[in-house]
Amino acid sequence: MTEQVITIENRGAVEVVSLNRPDRLNAMNEPLIRALLDYFTGLNERHDVRVVVLRAEGRAFCAGLDLTGWQRDGDSGPVHQGWRTQRMIAAVMQAMRKCPQPIIACAQGPACGGGFSLLLASDVRYAAPDIRMNAAYIKIGLGGCDMGASYFLPRLVGSSVASEYLLTGKFMTADKALACGLVSEVLPHEDLLGKALSLADEMLLTSPMGLRLTKDALNLNIDAASMEHAFGLEDRQQILLSQTADSVEARNAFLEKRAPVWGNR
Structure with missing residues (x-):
């Protein structure tokens, strides 16, 4: 029987995606990564979500990584095999950042290696008290910077905290993550x-294009070359959005003291 590595529950404009390998602590095998990559890549064309x-x-x-869960190509050497696995997992994190939908992550227990990076690539993170997150790579003879951790973590928590955890591979607890x-x-x-x-329900109260472009601006402006670049992008987005039918509807709804009805136009 084929393993159902992820489940997808549609709740109208919200989809709940669940990693579904609990017996393996949801470790990343090839079918799981392929399923996540296909899903997050496909979101670019799905404005219904x-x-x-x-x-x-x-x-x-x-x-983290399921070392036994990847297809072996007998004609490829270890470098080529490792590169294939590495790039496929990295593509998932990139697809999460590129998709226009905000991603809200809920996490409990271990979130290690690539699992940690799935959280870092999300837009909002909620955690259970037992969460334990780490960039485990440096503990197994590799560098501590992998799967986007060296890009995401300093931007989220600052360079000092990021260095503390990436240079040691030690676990970050819920209290530290919150602090x-x-x-x-x-x-x-x-x-x-x-x-x-x-x-998610609060996010759905906003206009569809406004929500998408807000994630877009956050992504771009975290790497803005200057304050002027950041303001320039915001100015262009605001003028663009002000000309949409949804913007007119929002103004009318405000004056009429009712909730807006979004048409994504």
């Missing part, structure tokens, strides 16, 4: 999904 919630079944979010702003809130495991869906 406005928000994604990423979560995991079982007691762990993702324990440094890596997660928005720590709450019981059973409450994570409800919290994420509540936030």
Whole structure:
């Protein structure tokens, strides 16, 4: 029987994507990575989905790489095999940042290596008290910077905290993650999904294009070359959005004291 490595639950404009290898602590095998890559890449053309919630079944979010779960090509050497695996996993994190939908992650238990990077590549993170996150690579003789950790983590928590964890591979706890702003809130495991869906509902109150372009501006301006570049992008987006039918609808709804009805136009 083929393993259903992820499940996707559609809740209208919100989709809940669950890692579904709980017996393997949701470790990354090739079918799981292919499924995530296909899903997040496909979101670029799916304007019916406005928000994604990423979560995991079982007691762990993702324990990292499943070393036994990757297809071997007998004609390829170890460098080529490793490069194929490396690039496929990295492409998932890149697809998460490039898709226009905000990604709300809910995590519990171990989130190690690539699992840590799945959280870092998300837009909002909620955590259970038992979460334990680390960039484990340096503990197995590799460099501590992998799967986007050296890009994401300093931008999220600053260079000092990022260096502390990337140079040691030690675990970050829920309390530390909350204190440094890596997660928005720590709450019981059973409450994570409800919290994420509540936030998603708040996001759905915004205009569809406004929500997409806000994620776009956040992505671009975190690397803006200057303050002027950041302001320039914001100015262009605001003028563009002000000319949409949804902007007119928002103004009318405000004056009429009612909720706007978005047409994504």
